[in-house]
Amino acid sequence: MKPIIQINKLSKTYLLGEHKVEALSEVSLNIHAGEFVILSGPSGSGKSTLLQLIGCLDTPTAGDVTVLDLNVNKASDRVMSNFRARSLGFVFQNFNLIPVLNVYENVEYSLLLGKRSYQKKDITDVIEQVGLGKFSHHKPNALSGGQRQRVAIARALVHKPNVLIADEPTANLDAKTSSEVLSLMTELALENNTTVVMSSHDPSLIEKSDVRQIKLVDGKLVGDEPRALSNVI
Amino acid sequence: MMTMLAIITGVMGIIIFGGFTEANYSGLRESVIRSQYGHMQIYQQGYLEGHRKEPSEYRLSSEEVDKYIEIFEEDERILVASQRVEFAGLLGNETSSQAAIIRGVQPESESLINSALTIFDGDELTDDDLNGVLLGAGLAESLSVEVGDELTLLASNDDGIMNAVDVVVQGKFRSVSTEYDDRAMMMHIEKAQELLGIDSVESIVLLLSDTKLLPDVVESIEQQSATQGLNLEYTTWDKLATFYHKVVKLYDGMFVFINVVIVMIVLISVTNTMMIAVMERTGEIGTIRALGTQRSSVIWQFICEGGVLSFLSALLGILLGVAVASYINSIGIMMSPPPGSSRGFPLRIEFVPMTWFITVSGVVLVALIASYFPARNASRKNIVDALRYV
Ligand SMILES: Nc1ncnc2c1ncn2[C@@H]1O[C@H](COP(=O)(O)OP(=O)(O)OP(=O)(O)O)[C@@H](O)[C@H]1O
Ligand SMILES: [Mg+2]
Numbered sequence: 197m198k199p200i201i202q203i204n205k206l207s208k209t210y211l212l213g214e215h216k217v218e219a220l221s222e223v224s225l226n227i228h229a230g231e232f233v234i235l236s237g238p239s240g241s242g243k244s245t246l247l248q249l250i251g252c253l254d255t256p257t258a259g260d261v262t263v264l265d266l267n268v269n270k271a272s273d274r275v276m277s278n279f280r281a282r283s284l285g286f287v288f289q290n291f292n293l294i295p296v297l298n299v300y301e302n303v304e305y306s307l308l309l310g311k312r313s314y315q316k317k318d319i320t321d322v323i324e325q326v327g328l329g330k331f332s333h334h335k336p337n338a339l340s341g342g343q344r345q346r347v348a349i350a351r352a353l354v355h356k357p358n359v360l361i362a363d364e365p366t367a368n369l370d371a372k373t374s375s376e377v378l379s380l381m382t383e384l385a386l387e388n389n390t391t392v393v394m395s396s397h398d399p400s401l402i403e404k405s406d407v408r409q410i411k412l413v414d415g416k417l418v419g420d421e422p423r424a425l426s427n428v429i
Numbered sequence: 430m431m432t433m434l435a436i437i438t439g440v441m442g443i444i445i446f447g448g449f450t451e452a453n454y455s456g457l458r459e460s461v462i463r464s465q466y467g468h469m470q471i472y473q474q475g476y477l478e479g480h481r482k483e484p485s486e487y488r489l490s491s492e493e494v495d496k497y498i499e500i501f502e503e504d505e506r507i508l509v510a511s512q513r514v515e516f517a518g519l520l521g522n523e524t525s526s527q528a529a530i531i532r533g534v535q536p537e538s539e540s541l542i543n544s545a546l547t548i549f550d551g552d553e554l555t556d557d558d559l560n561g562v563l564l565g566a567g568l569a570e571s572l573s574v575e576v577g578d579e580l581t582l583l584a585s586n587d588d589g590i591m592n593a594v595d596v597v598v599q600g601k602f603r604s605v606s607t608e609y610d611d612r613a614m615m616m617h618i619e620k621a622q623e624l625l626g627i628d629s630v631e632s633i634v635l636l637l638s639d640t641k642l643l644p645d646v647v648e649s650i651e652q653q654s655a656t657q658g659l660n661l662e663y664t665t666w667d668k669l670a671t672f673y674h675k676v677v678k679l680y681d682g683m684f685v686f687i688n689v690v691i692v693m694i695v696l697i698s699v700t701n702t703m704m705i706a707v708m709e710r711t712g713e714i715g716t717i718r719a720l721g722t723q724r725s726s727v728i729w730q731f732i733c734e735g736g737v738l739s740f741l742s743a744l745l746g747i748l749l750g751v752a753v754a755s756y757i758n759s760i761g762i763m764m765s766p767p768p769g770s771s772r773g774f775p776l777r778i779e780f781v782p783m784t785w786f787i788t789v790s791g792v793v794l795v796a797l798i799a800s801y802f803p804a805r806n807a808s809r810k811n812i813v814d815a816l817r818y819v
Binding site for chain 2: 251253274277281282288293294305309351
């Protein structure tokens with residue numbers, strides 16, 4: 197089967213004044229549909245950079261990323277925006293909800309962008325699934341961090357994307373909330389058969405047996421293996 | 430907030446100043462029409478070109494007058510048709526004399542045309558006051574005569590022979606023009622015709638029920654003149670009232686200036702507000718772009734915001750402007766006389782819905798333009814960088 201994400205000698209260099217920062221250098225890997233991938237590695241190792249490239253938010257300096265059939269190097273902004281709206285879901289470290297919209301509207305926003313027909317029930321169902329049925333009409337600032345991230349998960353998955361991209365989704369949450377949020381995300385993604393690529397400082401939080409763990413150091417791929425079962429708590 | 434305030438005050442300024450000039454225009458227009466010219470003056474063909482050289486050649490004969498008056502009386506839009514004779518004469522008593530411009534009028538219909546002319550001493554003329562005359566304020570002063578005094582009026586008739594009649598000062602008047610009041614006298618047209626030895630008149634002055642009807646009336650008079658072969662020509666008040674046009678030009682200039690200033694203010698403050706809004710919401714822009722919102726939608730969203738903000742501000746400005754204008758109208762401030770005029774007038778602000786409409790659309794249009802560049806900036810932000818601002 198053809199991989200859903202193909203990464204070939206991918207490099208990304210940032211320019212800081214005259215200073216060049218090589219955030220990723222010649223990373224190659226394939227991810228198949230339905231895989232659950234965790235990027236790990238020390239701070240500054242290039243995890244976020246790789247996720248941004250997979251998420252079609254940025255373009256590489258060299259090499260290729262192809263997600264589904266879209267080559268990120270070659271697509272126009274318009275095509276990439278459309279692609280993100282239909283085929284990708286995002287969960288951010290800082291939740292990134294839209295402050296003027298309530299929970300329901302934040303989730304609906306994703307569906308509006310996807311330009312497919314939907315029903316009210318599609319939205320209320322996901323909100324129910326993330327356990328926020330009672331909070332539908334609350335604004336984000338009336339919610340706790342864990343609740344906000346659950347709204348973000350609902351928003352990221354309501355349009356049933358092919359790939360969910362999550363950059364340190366639990367970095368701003370306490371340990372207990374983190375594991376709750378993570379198991380919720382895992383569960384929902386599994387249910388939708390969504391491929392998950394996430395980064396985490398603490399991969400051991402994932403309570404899932406078949407996880408693929410990719411390790412980056414200084415922008416280079418240094419490890420790619422199914423996580424040993426002993427790591428599962 | 431500052432932007433709303435700027436737009437609100439700007440719009441109020443336009444409403445109030447625009448209404449003020451409009452009130453001045455219409456006030457001045459009506460007073461010019463009603464103290465001098467009427468809406469239209471009808472003459473014998475060729476009068477306008479030739480009457481200065483040969484005044485006697487270009488008068489309307491009594492038959493013509495009868496025919497025209499009949500036509501005018503049928504027209505409901507014409508309130509008054511009043512006959513006039515104008516000539517120069519020498520006005521004097523034992524102690525002094527003065528050259529005067531004398532207008533022979535039909536007193537009762539003329540007084541309708543001259544409703545903006547105030548008799549500040551004595552009485553108006555009636556159709557029965559054959560010997561009475563009205564003197565302009567300045568003329569009465571230079572002759573130092575009082576109401577009731579007798580004067581002798583000298584004028585030459587069509588054959589160049591000097592003729593004299595005795596008249597009695599029945600009243601003194603003021604019009605909008607001090608210059609005119611320095612030299613003007615009014616008397617009964619029949620007495621004037623007697624003095625000049627004629628039965629013709631120089632002009633028929635028409636007063637309409639509404640100034641707006643003038644173009645229609647002009648058209649129908651032209652038509653009738655053509656079909657019936659009438660030997661007449663006419664002029665309208667606005668061709669005679671040069672002073673009115675000067676004032677209009679002055680105010681229009683000021684109004685344009687104010688509008689330009691307000692457009693600048695709206696442009697700058699909306700641009701500024703939108704730039705700040707875009708900056709403050711960098712993170713949000715990053716988020717919605719990451720979720721797949723198109724650049725064009727981001728632009729559209731900010732432009733709409735600018736449009737709504739300015740539309741609401743402009744509406745508020747109009748409401749407040751109208752409120753302030755009504756208040757000013759209700760307390761009735763008196764203004765000092767405009768140049769060349771002898772009387773002050775109450776400060777009035779007219780309501781001109783057309784101006785409101787134009788102002789609101791103008792403000793919104795300017796705001797949309799002003800929002801465009803900040804909006805485009807917002808849409809072109811690098812998504813990854815913008816996401817960091819959350
Ligand atoms: N926009 C940018 N401009 C310049 N340098 C950047 C930019 N983004 C990332 N970098 C640099 O690229 C390198 C990789 O950064 P990246 O954010 O991908 O690391 P990370 O693994 O996500 O780190 P963390 O765990 O701290 O989030 C770092 O050295 C970082 O300083
Ligand atoms: Mg990172």
